[in-house]
Amino acid sequence: MSEFELPSLAIVGHPNKGKSSIVSTLSQDGSVGISPVSGTTVVNRSFPMRVDGTTLYQLIDTPGFQRSRSAMDWMQQHSTSASDHRQTVINFVEQHKEDPRFEAECQLLEPILKGAGILYVIDGSTPYGPEYDAEMEILRWTGQPSMALINQIGEAEYFDQWQQPLAQYFKIVRTFDAQQASFERQVQLLTGFSELADSWRDPLQKAASILRQQRKNRIIQASDSIIETLISMSNYSQRIPVRESSTESEQDRLTLQFQKSLVAMEAANRVEIEQLFQHHQLERSDTEFSLTEDDLFSENTWSVFGLTRDQLVTTGIVGGAAGGSLMDIGSGGLTLFLGSGLGALVGGASAWFGSQQMIKTKILGLPLGGSELVIGPVVNPNFQWVVLGRAINHLQHICRRTHARRDTLILGNDELSVSIEQATESSGEQHFSDKLEKDEKNSLRSILNRIANQKALTESDRQKFSRIISRQIPGWYE
Amino acid sequence: MQKLSLLGDLIDIKEQIDLDRDIDRATLRKRDREIGLSEDGKNNSAKSKIVRLRSWINQIRSSTETSSKGQKVDKSMRSIIVVCWLVGAVSGYLLASSVLAYDGSQPVNLLIALLVLIGVQTLALLLLCVLLMFNQTKILEALAVLNPANLIMHLISKIQPTWKEAIEKYFSRFKSSGEFGLLPQMTTYLAQHFAIALNIGMLASLFYLVTVSDLAFGWNTTLNIQNETVSQFLQGIATPWQAVLPAAVPDDSLVEASRYYRLQSKLHSEGWEARELGTWWLFLAMCIVVYGFLPRLSALVIAGIHYDKCVTRATLSLTGSSQVLARMSDPLVSADAQSPEVSVPVSVTRPGLPGRQAARKIECVLVEWSGCEATDKALTKVGIVPHSRLQAGGRQTLSEDKVTIKATSQIQAEGIAISIKAWEPPMLEFIDFITLLRKSVSANLPIIVLLKPLPDQTVSTTQIETWETALGAVSDSALYLESL
Numbered sequence: 034m035s036e037f038e039l040p041s042l043a044i045v046g047h048p049n050k051g052k053s054s055i056v057s058t059l060s061q062d063g064s065v066g067i068s069p070v071s072g073t074t075v076v077n078r079s080f081p082m083r084v085d086g087t088t089l090y091q092l093i094d095t096p097g098f099q100r101s102r103s104a105m106d107w108m109q110q111h112s113t114s115a116s117d118h119r120q121t122v123i124n125f126v127e128q129h130k131e132d133p134r135f136e137a138e139c140q141l142l143e144p145i146l147k148g149a150g151i152l153y154v155i156d157g158s159t160p161y162g163p164e165y166d167a168e169m170e171i172l173r174w175t176g177q178p179s180m181a182l183i184n185q186i187g188e189a190e191y192f193d194q195w196q197q198p199l200a201q202y203f204k205i206v207r208t209f210d211a212q213q214a215s216f217e218r219q220v221q222l223l224t225g226f227s228e229l230a231d232s233w234r235d236p237l238q239k240a241a242s243i244l245r246q247q248r249k250n251r252i253i254q255a256s257d258s259i260i261e262t263l264i265s266m267s268n269y270s271q272r273i274p275v276r277e278s279s280t281e282s283e284q285d286r287l288t289l290q291f292q293k294s295l296v297a298m299e300a301a302n303r304v305e306i307e308q309l310f311q312h313h314q315l316e317r318s319d320t321e322f323s324l325t326e327d328d329l330f331s332e333n334t335w336s337v338f339g340l341t342r343d344q345l346v347t348t349g350i351v352g353g354a355a356g357g358s359l360m361d362i363g364s365g366g367l368t369l370f371l372g373s374g375l376g377a378l379v380g381g382a383s384a385w386f387g388s389q390q391m392i393k394t395k396i397l398g399l400p401l402g403g404s405e406l407v408i409g410p411v412v413n414p415n416f417q418w419v420v421l422g423r424a425i426n427h428l429q430h431i432c433r434r435t436h437a438r439r440d441t442l443i444l445g446n447d448e449l450s451v452s453i454e455q456a457t458e459s460s461g462e463q464h465f466s467d468k469l470e471k472d473e474k475n476s477l478r479s480i481l482n483r484i485a486n487q488k489a490l491t492e493s494d495r496q497k498f499s500r501i502i503s504r505q506i507p508g509w510y511e
Numbered sequence: 512m513q514k515l516s517l518l519g520d521l522i523d524i525k526e527q528i529d530l531d532r533d534i535d536r537a538t539l540r541k542r543d544r545e546i547g548l549s550e551d552g553k554n555n556s557a558k559s560k561i562v563r564l565r566s567w568i569n570q571i572r573s574s575t576e577t578s579s580k581g582q583k584v585d586k587s588m589r590s591i592i593v594v595c596w597l598v599g600a601v602s603g604y605l606l607a608s609s610v611l612a613y614d615g616s617q618p619v620n621l622l623i624a625l626l627v628l629i630g631v632q633t634l635a636l637l638l639l640c641v642l643l644m645f646n647q648t649k650i651l652e653a654l655a656v657l658n659p660a661n662l663i664m665h666l667i668s669k670i671q672p673t674w675k676e677a678i679e680k681y682f683s684r685f686k687s688s689g690e691f692g693l694l695p696q697m698t699t700y701l702a703q704h705f706a707i708a709l710n711i712g713m714l715a716s717l718f719y720l721v722t723v724s725d726l727a728f729g730w731n732t733t734l735n736i737q738n739e740t741v742s743q744f745l746q747g748i749a750t751p752w753q754a755v756l757p758a759a760v761p762d763d764s765l766v767e768a769s770r771y772y773r774l775q776s777k778l779h780s781e782g783w784e785a786r787e788l789g790t791w792w793l794f795l796a797m798c799i800v801v802y803g804f805l806p807r808l809s810a811l812v813i814a815g816i817h818y819d820k821c822v823t824r825a826t827l828s829l830t831g832s833s834q835v836l837a838r839m840s841d842p843l844v845s846a847d848a849q850s851p852e853v854s855v856p857v858s859v860t861r862p863g864l865p866g867r868q869a870a871r872k873i874e875c876v877l878v879e880w881s882g883c884e885a886t887d888k889a890l891t892k893v894g895i896v897p898h899s900r901l902q903a904g905g906r907q908t909l910s911e912d913k914v915t916i917k918a919t920s921q922i923q924a925e926g927i928a929i930s931i932k933a934w935e936p937p938m939l940e941f942i943d944f945i946t947l948l949r950k951s952v953s954a955n956l957p958i959i960v961l962l963k964p965l966p967d968q969t970v971s972t973t974q975i976e977t978w979e980t981a982l983g984a985v986s987d988s989a990l991y992l993e994s995l
Contacts, residue, residue: 048938059846060846061847062848063848070949078849079845079848080740081845082844082846084842084844085843097936099744099939100940102904102940106908158964159934160965162904162905163905164881164935209727246841247842250841254833257834263794265830271661311536345653349655351638351650351654351657352657358634371843378831
């Protein structure tokens, strides 16, 4: 099947009116050059939508018209009647394809003459002017199915002014905001292209269905990634061996390092989600949360043979009880488990009191144990809520953001030191938990408590959690 | 490449997921989708997921020449199992040899033999069952120091660094979080290998001693316990094999005859041949088989199943494993450009347009480009007095533009002003017009391009810069740019 038997749409128009923005949004390709300087696009670029190697449709980004009046002038001079308009355009391209003066015109007309439909883009925030007439006339002369798209930049206050001239040249006129369009709006526009040709309906419907499923999968994957990160951050602790010469500054250093590690985990999650939604070039400004010593669990601990004091005492108790039980068995039960009890007591006490001595004991110059400083996990009860809130806020922004946007993503600020309510007020955005149903909120509280207490989540908990996160995303459907 | 154990695959899957972090997403999606398409399993069960993940790592591994960490860990695991068997068998042999040591002065104490050879390991097995039943993995971890398999694992880690790394790096998360208890499950599983070998060693020792020496068994106690009670107790123990091997079941008379008192230095009952006291060995052997070997065999199977489940859970819970599965099952959708962008380099250093002394008013011919009207008031503000107004661009034809250019050149004025819409981009058509215009007038005659903003707005910096860049490329020293 030739590439133009598939739904193909050439995005054409005046320079700098958002053609590339529309292509960038519909193809979810943030690498498309979008610049206020006109003439950024100098050659056609094809954006085929492929599913496992099979192309369903293609968009073609084209350079803007540069000398439309000159081109129209040539065509009018070489046309004898309305019936040869298309042939005249073909002749124009044939004769001028090597002419640098008409490089843009030849480029943009080439796919149209090969069978691509026309999507003529204008900017609804600036008024109509007669300079557009020539290019619209040339497009009409090609005889290809066409649609005008008013790129609704800003207020689009000249929308009405555009309606009449566009209606003269195009049967279908639509509006679209390439910067702000929701995902569903993007899919609607895509399926709307089937109005240009009946044969496009099936592939475009299929593409829409795949894009919706892809979106759903991405949200689920993003939710899973958030859950993983939250668990890792909640479980995270750091430890360093403590020497006798260790100072308080070492504890401060470890606390700082601990916080940096948490921030890095969160940042890695942000990048992963952005990559998942193909926002590869995104610049983000995010405020790091800060932790105080009160937020952290910290203790001086030690180990012998890699066992903590509790583990060592348990081992002593069980070992002593096992030894004592031999006495009980030997006496035929007449000792009434006294042997086991005494053995456990002696074993446990020896482990407890002898452990300090064992730390210092060296065998072949190697110490049996040693003290270490443990920082983490975070004990602030707000931690999981705030981290989750920040992650959902980021995910919401990412899901709302079209690929045409080139501005920096600015995220809100949550602090652990204040309550959830205060934190969300300070960020200027409503915390996601405020929108939850009562049952959902209770489920979430229970799940977050499990995570805070470092208990494993069941598969059902994970699914429930993932669903709660997914439901916070605009346009999510079950 | 040989297939690895579940553990080996877990290690390699984790390694690969870590390596994949440095590979771009598109490449990963393509690679994993291709693997996914070659797979049959599409359902979402844990079993299907683990099969797909293992198939994924197998296919990736098959493309590399070097041996993976998973292979090395597998090799270490096999070494540990072999050492467990060797140490277990030797320990069992030595233990039984010492318990059954008999120099003819005193018979081997049957009760001590039962207690040491069967009792201790039965108690340990019961404790293990209770701990596993109540999921007390932390106590299991604490008791690991008493587990011979654990000691062997740590000994192996001294000579095989990969195993040490595996314990420290890969199992630490599962160990510390208590989430999967992978390490306790592994040591429990390995301990069963050790225990089976221990029982085999004990049986081997027993058979050896029975074959090459004359063993005699007896029992004694200070307590006032009747022979019948002991007989019932021992027959109770022998219940499992009573029907199939009656010769291995002690009868009352044998129990009574085997009781001895050390002071008497001879057997309590007269009339019994010392040879017959050796018949206890069959009972002892059956005790080892039924209460030692077989339970440990069952425990090995059960521990193996638990261990596999644990590794499966750990694999599915690996950060990144769900992403791998998603990449395998989700269609490979791409809608991005197939070729790199070709852009005209925008000159950063604009040639710049010379500044005009706007304070001095000059009389100009005003050309309104594409119907861009400029009011006298706006023109006065920038020091321009319109001499006459002409049209160009927009709906005008090129011939009409030429007429405008000709007319402009014929009017005697101090300069030419062209009003243009600031919000529209500079088109090459306009540049053509400026170039033609310059050719028809003196090179020193000022041509002033006036940017007109949208109603109620001012000309933006971006618009000025865009126009400066475009007009700067004309290289005309008498071309000016101003905003209305």
